[in-house]
Amino acid sequence: MTATALQTKFHPVLEGTLQLEVTNVSAQTDSITSITFGDPLGELLPSYVPGSHLVVQYGTGANAYSLTGAGNAPREYAISVLRVEDGAGGSLAMHALSVGDRVQVSRPRSAFAPAATAKHHLLIAAGIGITPVLSHARYAAEWGASASLIYVHRPGTGAHVQDARDLLGSGLTECTDRGSFQEVLTRKLTTQRLGTHLYVCGPADFMDSVLEQARDLGWPKGLLHSEAFSAAALDDGQPFAVNLARSGITVEVPAGVSLLETLENAGLSIPNMCRKGICGECAVPVLRGVPQHRDLYLTDQEKADNTTMMCCVSRSLDPELELDL
Amino acid sequence: MNTVLNDTVRDTDVLPERIKHFPFPFSGDIYRYSANVEPSRKIITTEAGAWGGRLVHIDEHYLAELKDRDEVLERDPSRLQVLPHMRPAVWDAISTLLPALVEEYPDTLSFAREGNSCRWRNSLQDLDVEFTIGDDTSLPMGPLRFLGSQIQDDLVFLDHRQDALWLDAGVVTFAADWSVGFDVGMKFMEVHHPVPRVKEEKIASRAEQFLMRLQPGEQYRRTNWTLTIDRRLDTSTETYPDWAHDRITIADDPALPDRLHLRVEVQHMIRLPHSGAVLFMVRSYLLPLSDIARVPVWRENMGRVLAELPDDMAEYKGIIHYAKAASDWLLAN
Numbered sequence: 008m009t010a011t012a013l014q015t016k017f018h019p020v021l022e023g024t025l026q027l028e029v030t031n032v033s034a035q036t037d038s039i040t041s042i043t044f045g046d047p048l049g050e051l052l053p054s055y056v057p058g059s060h061l062v063v064q065y066g067t068g069a070n071a072y073s074l075t076g077a078g079n080a081p082r083e084y085a086i087s088v089l090r091v092e093d094g095a096g097g098s099l100a101m102h103a104l105s106v107g108d109r110v111q112v113s114r115p116r117s118a119f120a121p122a123a124t125a126k127h128h129l130l131i132a133a134g135i136g137i138t139p140v141l142s143h144a145r146y147a148a149e150w151g152a153s154a155s156l157i158y159v160h161r162p163g164t165g166a167h168v169q170d171a172r173d174l175l176g177s178g179l180t181e182c183t184d185r186g187s188f189q190e191v192l193t194r195k196l197t198t199q200r201l202g203t204h205l206y207v208c209g210p211a212d213f214m215d216s217v218l219e220q221a222r223d224l225g226w227p228k229g230l231l232h233s234e235a236f237s238a239a240a241l242d243d244g245q246p247f248a249v250n251l252a253r254s255g256i257t258v259e260v261p262a263g264v265s266l267l268e269t270l271e272n273a274g275l276s277i278p279n280m281c282r283k284g285i286c287g288e289c290a291v292p293v294l295r296g297v298p299q300h301r302d303l304y305l306t307d308q309e310k311a312d313n314t315t316m317m318c319c320v321s322r323s324l325d326p327e328l329e330l331d332l
Numbered sequence: 333m334n335t336v337l338n339d340t341v342r343d344t345d346v347l348p349e350r351i352k353h354f355p356f357p358f359s360g361d362i363y364r365y366s367a368n369v370e371p372s373r374k375i376i377t378t379e380a381g382a383w384g385g386r387l388v389h390i391d392e393h394y395l396a397e398l399k400d401r402d403e404v405l406e407r408d409p410s411r412l413q414v415l416p417h418m419r420p421a422v423w424d425a426i427s428t429l430l431p432a433l434v435e436e437y438p439d440t441l442s443f444a445r446e447g448n449s450c451r452w453r454n455s456l457q458d459l460d461v462e463f464t465i466g467d468d469t470s471l472p473m474g475p476l477r478f479l480g481s482q483i484q485d486d487l488v489f490l491d492h493r494q495d496a497l498w499l500d501a502g503v504v505t506f507a508a509d510w511s512v513g514f515d516v517g518m519k520f521m522e523v524h525h526p527v528p529r530v531k532e533e534k535i536a537s538r539a540e541q542f543l544m545r546l547q548p549g550e551q552y553r554r555t556n557w558t559l560t561i562d563r564r565l566d567t568s569t570e571t572y573p574d575w576a577h578d579r580i581t582i583a584d585d586p587a588l589p590d591r592l593h594l595r596v597e598v599q600h601m602i603r604l605p606h607s608g609a610v611l612f613m614v615r616s617y618l619l620p621l622s623d624i625a626r627v628p629v630w631r632e633n634m635g636r637v638l639a640e641l642p643d644d645m646a647e648y649k650g651i652i653h654y655a656k657a658a659s660d661w662l663l664a665n
Contacts, residue, residue: 051445053549054424056608078606079465080427080445114549120608123417123491123500150420150466229494287367303541304367306534 024064025052029108030083035166038090039135040102041075043083044110052081057146058119058139058206058234061086063101064111070097073138073208073234074115075167077145084112087166089135119206119234121146126202128154129195131217133209137167139234140208144174154178157195159188159209192217196224208234244299247323251275251332252294266291266318275332277318284320291318296328349392351626352381354619355596357555361636365529365645367539372551372600379629386436387551387600388429388483389615394456397484397506397565404505404566405477410513411505411568414476414489418501421489421609422476423465428604428611429483454482476503485600488512490520490543490610497540497610499523504568506616508558508595509650511569528644548605553598559651559658560595563618579650583657589625592658593618594634621658635662 027044035041044061046052055078060071063086072086088101104110119139121128128147130140137158147154155178158171162183171179180195182188196205205226207217214233221231243263250257251273260269267289270277279289284302293316300310302317309315316328356378357363375385383389405411414422430443430452442453448465463470463478471478480487480503489501497520504512515523520543524536546552560567561578582588600613625631638651638659646652 054427054605056548056606059548079448080606114547116547117603117608120492122493123420123607123609124493303538 024111024113026109026111027052027084029104029106029110032105035087036164038164039087039166040090041085041087041166042101042104043085044112045083047109049082052084053114054078054080055115056117056120057142058121059115059117059142060119060139061115062113063097065097065100069113070101071116072101073119073142075138075141075145075170077142077149078115079149084115087135087138119208119232121152121206122204122230122232124202125204126153127200127204128152129199129203129205130154130156131192131205131207131209132156133159133213134164135166136207136209136213136234137165137171138208140206141167141170141174143206144171148174155195156180157182157188157191159183159213192220196221196226204230204232206232206234244322247325248327249323250295250327250329252329253332257327260322265320266316266322270318270332279319282319284317287317289317289319290315292331294329294331296323296325298322298328299324347380347626348623350619351623353383353389353391354378354380354617354623355383355555355598356380356594356624356627356630356633357557357596358630358633358637361633362640363557363637363645365527365533365535367535367542367554369539369542369552369554369601372553372602378627380627384553384598387602388433388436388485388613389598390433390437390456390484394484398457398481400565401480401503401505405480405503408570410570412474412477412480412503413501413512413516415500415517418489418491418609419468419475420466421491421604421607421611422479422501424604424607424609425487425489425611426475426479427465427606428602429479433483452482457482476501479503480505485613485615488612488614490612492544492608492610495544496520497543504614506565506614507568508560508597508616509567509569509572514569526648528648543601543610546601546603546610548603548608551600551602553600556597556599558595558649559655560593560618562591563593563620565616565618579653583654588654588657589622589661590620592654593620594624621662625662631662635659639663 028047029042030045031043033041055074057078059078060073061084062069062071072088075085075087088098090102091098121143128143130143132140140156144154144156154175156171156175157180158165159182180191182191205221207214218231218233246260246262248257248259249266258269258273260266267277267279267282277289277291284304287304293314297313298316299322300316301320301322304317305315372387373385375382434441434443440455444451450465451462453460468475486504486506487502488499488504490497491500499515499518499520502512520540521536524530530536561575561582564575567575582592585591596617598615602611604611624634638655641655643652646655
């Protein structure tokens with residue numbers, strides 16, 4: 008199984024993917040379903056960092072879901088999905104899965120990791136935001152780290168409530184209305200021991216509010232963590248065209264496909280190494296147009312010159328670029 | 333002269349393994365620092381053979397180098413450092429590297445895991461050991477020292493926090509003029525501060541950015557090099573008095589071609605899957621100039637690289653006193 012073979016068949020973000028089988032589907036609440044995936048041959052799955060997410064393919068799309076386990080040499084990957092009737096379709100597709108179905112998933116990606124040096128982990132979740140912090144709570148239990156959780160959910164609609172109670176005992180504070188949460192939050196934010204890290208996951212306005220209050224109370228930025236699915240990978244970008252001056256051809260670069268891949272598919276041999284915008288090998292000369300530089304290789308000055316771009320990660324701000332290729 | 337070169341060795345079959353698998357680092361006549369990273373396990377063919385197909389490489393020096401490491405650690409326990417928050421990372425490295433080793437050497441090694449209970453058998457050392465992941469007392473010498481007793485690589489663990497990497501653990505017995513005891517607790521950028529040109533050219537900051545973006549399961553590598561007098565792996569700052577003086581006298585020593593070694597570090601960078609720590613593995617290979625010279629292209633490449641190397645780089649690498657002597661010998665023969 009090679010990543011390149013899969014890339015042509017599957018969604019571009021599913022690089023180095025795993026094909027897994029649905030091993031269990033169970034309703035957490037009326038609107039939240041837990042789904043576990045396992046290796047069809049029963050092999051252990053790659054471990055993951057607490058707070059990681061899995062990108063799961065459905066139809067022509069792909070969605071990221073937080074893993075709810077601790078991540079230590081797991082036999083299964085577990086996600087819990089809130090049904091969103093008017094979403095892009097991912098959650099409905101997940102809710103339609105049944106045991107034995109095959110799904111294509113990414114390797115777990117880490118973008119919400121616990122701080123190893125934390126003296127205490129203060130976890131704060133609202134609604135379906137429980138999923139990544141549950142993973143954190145399990146990891147803390149695995150290593151005997153100190154953790155507590157404030158979990159906001161409406162009565163009877165909270166997922167993993169029993170898991171949270173079992174894991175955290177008296178370290179769990181459940182809030183079922185806004186007023187009581189605000190009271191608990193203020194108290195917790197002002198009584199943590201030095202070296203406490205805060206992790207929050209939930210609706211965007213909920214996270215913003217928690218982070219803003221923490222900052223206002225003097226919490227340093229380095230101690231605040233919030234879940235953001237898009238931070239781990241560069242986004243797909245916009246489609247654009249490249250005119251290859253020497254070759255006399257124009258090729259289209261679709262969203263989600265790199266310029267490097269496009270040039271390779273067009274039969275060009277571009278020297279390259281890391282394919283992540285670091286090594287500088289895949290520099291291509293730009294004759295016209297403004298590249299959208301996304302690499303870590305070129306200096307700010309070189310980027311401003313717009314005469315060179317790293318074709319593995321960089322794209323275009325103009326509809327068309329002309330390259331000296 | 334060409335006749336002589338061609339007669340010396342052209343048939344790579346007769347070259348010994350140490351030359352055939354040596355990761356010769358120069359591809360041209362000029363060397364500069366760069367973030368020369370590439371995906372690991374890619375086989376690189378050289379003029380003499382090939383290297384690089386493995387993440388962990390066991391060669392004919394395996395037992396001797398591990399004995400060497402053990403003696404260094406007995407003499408100087410400061411070569412092993414684990415800040416308390418790095419315990420999970422060390423166990424993560426054990427549960428990642430032992431299975432990786434078995435994949436590469438299934439005939440001599442085996443690893444079985446049930447939950448956190450593990451059994452490791454290493455027939456090269458006549459070893460059969462059971463331990464429990466997460467339980468430090470299950471490995472009497474300690475988890476990191478145990479891991480260091482199974483592979484030839486030095487290991488450095490970097491914690492990722494506050495948008496930086498911190499060197500917070502390691503077992504480093506074969507350092508090329510640095511000290512893990514001194515560096516432990518420092519940031520990646522602080523560790524690299526003394527390297528010339530690297531700051532101006534932003535190489536270290538790019539490397540750090542790259543490492544911070546590594547995802548679990550990704551494996552990259554790079555090479556670095558210097559010169560070492562005699563087959564001495566432990567050239568750490570702590571033993572400076574033992575080896576530094578040789579650097580002054582070697583230029584005039586008729587035994588220079590046999591005593592002076594090209595030292596190449598194959599450095600692997602992986603993100604550990606469960607702890608999220610970055611593991612930096614340094615495997616050092618030493619080959620004397622007399623062996624380098626058996627491969628004509630290597631002799632010329634290395635001779636020219638040394639002749640051209642700017643003084644600030646030669647000074648930092650600690651080779652400025654004898655780089656010319658080495659280059660003269662390589663280019664004259």
